[in-house]
Amino acid sequence: ETGVTQSPxxxxxxxxxxxTLRCSSQSGHNTxxxxxxxxxxxxxxxxxxxxxxxxxxxxxxPRFSGLQFPNYSSELNVNALELDDSALYLCASSxxxxxxxxxxxxxxxxL
Amino acid sequence: xxxVKQNSPSLSVQEGRISILNCDYTNSMFDYFLWYKxxxxxxxxxxxxxxxxxxxxxxxxxxxxxxxxxxxxxxHIVPSQPGDSAVYFCAASEVGGSNYKLTFGKGTLLTVNx
Numbered sequence: 166e167t168g169v170t171q172s173p174x175x176x177x178x179x180x181x182x183x184x185t186l187r188c189s190s191q192s193g194h195n196t197x198x199x200x201x202x203x204x205x206x207x208x209x210x211x212x213x214x215x216x217x218x219x220x221x222x223x224x225x226x227p228r229f230s231g232l233q234f235p236n237y238s239s240e241l242n243v244n245a246l247e248l249d250d251s252a253l254y255l256c257a258s259s260x261x262x263x264x265x266x267x268x269x270x271x272x273x274x275x276l
Numbered sequence: 277x278x279x280v281k282q283n284s285p286s287l288s289v290q291e292g293r294i295s296i297l298n299c300d301y302t303n304s305m306f307d308y309f310l311w312y313k314x315x316x317x318x319x320x321x322x323x324x325x326x327x328x329x330x331x332x333x334x335x336x337x338x339x340x341x342x343x344x345x346x347x348x349x350x351x352h353i354v355p356s357q358p359g360d361s362a363v364y365f366c367a368a369s370e371v372g373g374s375n376y377k378l379t380f381g382k383g384t385l386l387t388v389n390x
Contacts, residue, residue, distance in 0.1 A: 207280070259376070265322075
């Protein structure tokens with residue numbers, strides 16, 4: 166059974182660019198949640214996808230968007246990158262319950 | 277407004293002794309609580325959870341206590357081992373809600389000294 170995998174591991178972008186982060190959910194899981202973890206903070210909920218539909222969103226602007234595919238993998242897209250978007254982006258999968266299993270994350274640096 | 281608070285940024289204990297990590301919450305709608313452990317360059321790893329209908333849950337060396345009236349929970353690690361050194365996050369969710377989002381505290385860095 167494979168766990169949650171995220172790609173890429175690290176990414177460097179410049180302000181104003183767009184970025185796509187990818188997540189493969191754990192086998193048997195149909196729910197994917199995305200979190201942003203800034204330095205020295207706990208993870209903050211961005212949004213969740215359940216069976217390809219957005220199922221809840223945190224306090225993030227519309228330039229943060231996502232997709233979930235039929236195989237339950239997911240993408241996080243961020244447009245018009247800002248310096249404050251520099252963070253660790255975590256993906257978590259679950260089987261429609263509260264125990265979420267996390268990937269190792271993508272470290273995004275915006276210059 | 278932080279709904280989940282971990283007021284101790286760090287904690288240092290001796291190997292073999294008890295580690296006690298604390299967490300407070302303000303949202304009365306939270307009724308499911310989790311602890312995650314995070315090593316550098318890894319994602320958070322689920323440790324133990326507790327539902328609001330219980331006041332204690334044990335799993336090996338780890339025990340979580342919940343005091344609903346005080347809106348307080350704690351994680352006890354006995355005995356502490358050097359491999360337990362990591363950042364510990366307390367998280368909460370509204371299980372009855374539609375999206376099970378987790379609200380995290382800022383974390384406590386635990387260092388277990390040999």
